[in-house]
Amino acid sequence: xxxxxxxxxxxxxxxxxxxxxxxxxxxxxxxxxxxxxxxxxxxxxxxxxxxxxxxxxxxxxxxxxxxxxxxxxxxxxxxxxxxxxxxxxxxxxxxxxxxxxxxxxxxxxxxxxxxxxxxxxxxxxxxxxxxxxxxxxxxxxxxxxxxxxxxxxxxxxxxxxxxxxxxxxxxxxxxxxxxxxxxxxxxxxxxxxxxxxxxxxxxxxxxxxxxxxxxxxxxxxxxxxxxxxxxxxxxxxxxxxxxxxxxxxxxxxxxxxxxxxxxxxxxxxxxxxxxxxxxxxxxxxxxxxxxxxxxxxxxxxxxxxxxxxxxxxxxxxxxxxxxxxxxxxxxxxxxxxxxxxxxxxxxxxxxxxxxxxxxxxxxxxxxxxxxxxxxxxxxxxxxxxxxxxxxxxxxxxxxxxxxxx
Numbered sequence: 538x539x540x541x542x543x544x545x546x547x548x549x550x551x552x553x554x555x556x557x558x559x560x561x562x563x564x565x566x567x568x569x570x571x572x573x574x575x576x577x578x579x580x581x582x583x584x585x586x587x588x589x590x591x592x593x594x595x596x597x598x599x600x601x602x603x604x605x606x607x608x609x610x611x612x613x614x615x616x617x618x619x620x621x622x623x624x625x626x627x628x629x630x631x632x633x634x635x636x637x638x639x640x641x642x643x644x645x646x647x648x649x650x651x652x653x654x655x656x657x658x659x660x661x662x663x664x665x666x667x668x669x670x671x672x673x674x675x676x677x678x679x680x681x682x683x684x685x686x687x688x689x690x691x692x693x694x695x696x697x698x699x700x701x702x703x704x705x706x707x708x709x710x711x712x713x714x715x716x717x718x719x720x721x722x723x724x725x726x727x728x729x730x731x732x733x734x735x736x737x738x739x740x741x742x743x744x745x746x747x748x749x750x751x752x753x754x755x756x757x758x759x760x761x762x763x764x765x766x767x768x769x770x771x772x773x774x775x776x777x778x779x780x781x782x783x784x785x786x787x788x789x790x791x792x793x794x795x796x797x798x799x800x801x802x803x804x805x806x807x808x809x810x811x812x813x814x815x816x817x818x819x820x821x822x823x824x825x826x827x828x829x830x831x832x833x834x835x836x837x838x839x840x841x842x843x844x845x846x847x848x849x850x851x852x853x854x855x856x857x858x859x860x861x862x863x864x865x866x867x868x869x870x871x872x873x874x875x876x877x878x879x880x881x882x883x884x885x886x887x888x889x890x891x892x893x894x895x896x897x898x899x900x901x902x903x904x905x906x907x908x909x910x911x912x913x914x915x916x917x918x919x920x921x922x923x924x925x926x927x928x929x930x931x932x933x934x935x936x937x938x939x940x941x942x
Contacts, residue, residue, distance in 0.1 A: 541628065541632065541636070542636055544619055544626065544628060545617075545619075545628060545632070545633050545636045545637060546636075546637075547619065548617055548619035548628065548633070549633075549637060549640070549641065549908065551619070551886075552885070552886065552887065553885050553886050553911065554885075554907065554908040554910050554911025554914070555884065555885050555886075555887060555905050555906070555907050555908065555911055555916070556617045556630075556633065556905060556906040556908070557617065557618045557619075557887060557902065557904070557905055558596070558597065558615050558616065558617060558618065558630065558874070558904040558905060558906055559615070559616040559617075559618050559627060559900050559901075559904075560594060560895055560899070560900075560901055560904065561594060561595045561596070561598060561613065561614070561615045561616070562576065562583070562584075562591045562593070562594055562595075562897060563591065563592075563593040563594070563595055563602050563604070563612060563613050563658070564582075564584045564588045564589045564590060564591045564592070564593075564604070565589050565590075565592055565593060565604070566587075566588060566589035566604070566605070567589065567667075567774075567782075567784065567788065568589060568590065568592045568660075568662045568663075568664075568666070569590060569592070569662065569663040569664060570590040570591060570592040570661060570662070570663065571592065571661040571662050571663045571698075571700050571759060571761055572661070572663075573661050573695050573696065573697060573698070573761040574591075574592075574593075574594050574659045574661045574695065574761065575892060575893065575894055575895050576591055576594075576894075576895055576897065577894055577895065577896045577897065580896060580897035583897040583898075584609070587607070588604070588607060591897075592660060592661045592662050593658050593659060593660050593661065594658060594659045594661075595613050595615065595656055595657070595658045596615070596656060596657040596658060596874050596875075596876050596904060596932060597615055597630065597653065597655075597656050597657060597873075597874025597904075597906050597932060598613055598614055598615045598630065598656035598658075598768075599614065599615070599630055599631035599634055599652065599653050599656065599768060600613055600614070600656050600768045600769060600770055601613045601614055601770070602770055603770040603771070603791075603792075605791075611629070613770065614629055614630065614631060615629075615630040615631075615656075616628060616629060616630060617629075617630050617633050617906075618900055625900060630653075630906070634652065634653045637908075638651070639909075640908070640910075641872065641908045641909065642871075642872050642908075642909055643871060643872060643908075643909030643910070643913075645871065646871065646872070646909075646934055646935070649935075650934075652768065653768065653872075653934065654767065654768050654851075654934050654935070655765060655766060655767055655768050655851065655852045655932065655933075655934045656765075656766065656768055656874075656932075657763065657764060657765040657766065657852075657854070657874060657876075657930075657932035658763075658764050658766070659695065659761060659762065659763060659764070659876075660757070660761070660762050660764055661695075661761040661762075662700065662757070662759055663700050663701055663759060664700065664701040664702055664759055664779065664780040665701070665702040665704075665705075665756055665757065665758050665759055665779060665780070666756055666757045666779070667756060667774040667775070667776035667777075667779045667784050667788070668706055668732050668733055668736060668754050668755065668756040668774075668775050668776040669754065669755065669756070669772050669773055669774040669775055669776070670751070670752055670753060670754050670755070670772070670773055670775065670807065670808060670809075671684065671685035671686070671687065671749075671751045671752075671769070671771055671772050671773075672684060672685075672751060672752070672771050672772075672773065672792060672807055673751045673752045673807070673809060674751070676792075676793075676806075676807050677751075677769065677771050677792070679794050680771070680792045680793065680794060682769055682770075682771045682792060683767060683768065683769040683771070684751040684767060684769060684771070685751060685766055685767045685769040685770070685771050685772070686748075686749065686750050686751045686766065686767050686849060686851045686852070687748075687749050687764055687765065687766030687767065687852070688746060688747065688748045688749065688764065688765050688766065688824065688846040688849070688852055688854065689705075689746045689747045689748075689749065689757070689762050689763070689764055690745070690746035690762070690763040690764075690765075690824075690845045690846060690854065690856075690930070691741055691742065691743050691744065691745060691746065691760045691761070691762060691763070692743075692744075692761070692763055692856075692878055692930065693743045693744055694878040694879050694891075694928065695761040695763070695878070696743055696760050696761050699741075699759060699760055700758070700759025700760060700761075701759050701780070702758055702759045703740065703741045703758045703759050703760050704738040704739060704740050704741060704758045705738060705739055705741055705747070705755060705756060705757050705758040706733050706736040706737065706738045706739075706754070706755060706756035707736070707737065707738075707739060707747070707749075707753065707754070707755050707818045707819075707822060708736060708737070708753055708754055708755075708812065708813040708814065708815065708818050709735055709736055709754060709808075709813040709814050710735050710736065710737055710814070711814050711815070711816045712814070713735045713813075713814055715805050715810070717735055718732070718735070718775075718805055718808070719801050719805060721735075721775070721777075722775075722789075722801050722804060722805075723801070724777075725777045725786060725789075726777070726786075728777070728778055728783075729777065729778040730776065730777040730778070732754075732775050732776050732777075733756060733776065736754065736756070737818065738756075738758075739818075739819060739823075741758050741760050743760070744826065745823070745824065745825050745826065746823075746824040746825075746826075746845050746846060747822050747823055747824055748822050748824055748846070748848055748849050749822065750809065750812055750822075750849070751809070752807065752808060752809025752812055752813075753809060753812050753813060753822075754775060754808060754813055756776060756779075763845075763854070763876075763930055765846050765852040765853070765854045765932045765933075766852060767851050767852065771792045772791075772792065773788075773789050773790065773791070773792060773793065773804070773807060774788040774789050775789060789804065790804070793807075824845070824846065824847060824848060826843040826844065826845050826856065827843060827844045827847065827940055828841070828842070828843050828844075829842040829843060829844060829855065830842075836860070838865060839859065839860050839863030839864065839865045840857065840858060840859050840860060840863065840865045840867065840918075841857075841858045841860070842855055842856070842857045842858070842867070843855060843856050844939060844940055845930070846932075846939075847939040847940040847941070847942070848939075848940065848941055848942040850935055851934075851935060852932070852933065852934065852935070853932075853933040853934075853935075853936035853939035854930060854931060854932045854933065855930070855931045855933075856928065856929075856930055856931075857875075857927075857928070857929050857930075857931060858926050858927065858928050859880070859882070859918050859919075859920040859926060859927040859928075860920065860926055861920055861922050861923055861924055861925060861926060862920060862921070862922070862923055863919075863920055864917065864918070864919040864920070865917070865918055866915040866916065866917045866918075867915060867916050867918065868912065868913060868914070868915040868916075869907070869912040869913070869916075869931075869933075870912070870913065870936070870937075870938050871909055871912060871933055871934065871936055872906070872907060872908050872909040872912055872933075872934075873906070873907050873912060873931045873932055873933045874904070874905070874906045874907075874931070874932050875904065875905050875906075875907065875929045875930065875931045875932070876903060876904050876929065876930050877889055877890065877891045877902075877903040877904070877927075877928075877929050878891065878928040878929060878930060879891055879925065879926060879927065879928035880920060880922060880925045880926055880927035880928060881921075881922070881925075881927070882918060882919050882920045882921055882922070882927050883918070883919045883921075884905065884916060884917070884918045884919075885911070885916055885917060887902065887905065888902045889902055889903065889905070889918075889927070889929075890902050890903060891903055
């Protein structure tokens with residue numbers, strides 16, 4: 538039997554620098570699935586009803602989900618699919634990254650991080666999430682975790698309905714005081730602690746996105762969201778009641794040092810105050826799509842590509858559309874993961890397709906990881922359809938080429 542090292546190298550060589558990934562489903566006990574991520578209706582509670590419904594699919598992940606004591610050993614971790622179609626094998630993507638290093642990620646990322654430093658996901662909730670934040674670096678490291686800046690994009694293909702509340706609260710109203718936030722924490726067990734009364738909601742627009750730095754309070758709305766983010770699952774919930782469902786104090790302090798879990802001053806200190814009370818939240822954090830090159834020039838070549846995540850030093854993402862009947866070669870300066878949103882065709886030696894329905898545990902051809910070498914050489918994509926475009930979302934780590942704002 539071949540060693541895992543041999544299997545990993547053979548998988549990269551067989552895919553010509555492109556790795557096929559298996560669907561990676563994650564439940565959340567505090568969420569109700571919006572059922573827009575193509576999972577079979579019978580499988581939304583495949584982890585057990587006590588774990589909550591599956592409302593997330595993670596992409597290109599070397600990060601384990603932090604879902605409490607019942608979290609399974611590989612929950613949140615992506616797998617590479619290797620071998621032939623009759624007897625496919627699965628290898629942890631994290632093991633592949635650790636084994637291949639710069640051969641997969643390129644020298645720039647590997648030399649700085651010695652890891653794949655991000656992942657992306659769909660989160661798909663019927664209702665809104667609680668107003669929460671992801672700890673800044675100084676707070677995350679106290680519990681042995683990394684910070685988690687993230688970004689949102691709302692793909693039209695995944696939003697046949699808007700859910701119960703397609704609006705997101707961001708930050709705090711200008712002029713809000715720390716005493717007001719403290720009062721919200723003090724009345725936690727009285728029901729609604731009214732923290733969104735001192736925030737501001739924005740109606741979400743399909744085909745656009747936002748950047749959410751660590752320390753910024755946000756209560757994501759009910760659109761199915763594509764979310765590139767740093768490789769961490771750290772968070773703190775600051776809202777005590779959402780859709781008439783109580784949020785336990787433990788979800789506020791799950792990533793807080795044990796001796797600080799009743800310390801309201803410490804909990805308030807996790808809020809990046811300046812980021813939260815800026816008067817122009819939308820101007821600061823809204824991210825409309827930006828064409829990579831002039832649109833007419835790209836259309837003449839058979840494709841349209843847009844930056845959909847940019848303006849930060851952590852993560853970037855693009856939406857790539859291949860027009861019907863066209864074959865293009867697309868080059869990128871660094872490695873990336875991708876998820877298919879529409880259409881079918883080929884990408885290098887691989888078939889690519891957009892399944893209508895996926896069973897839990899089923900292997901698909903809609904998710905891949907492109908190595909640094911293959912990205913630089915160029916990925917050839919063929920769209921055989923006479924009518925339907927291919928659309929894919931591509932997630933990157935730190936990318937100097939991404940627009941600054």
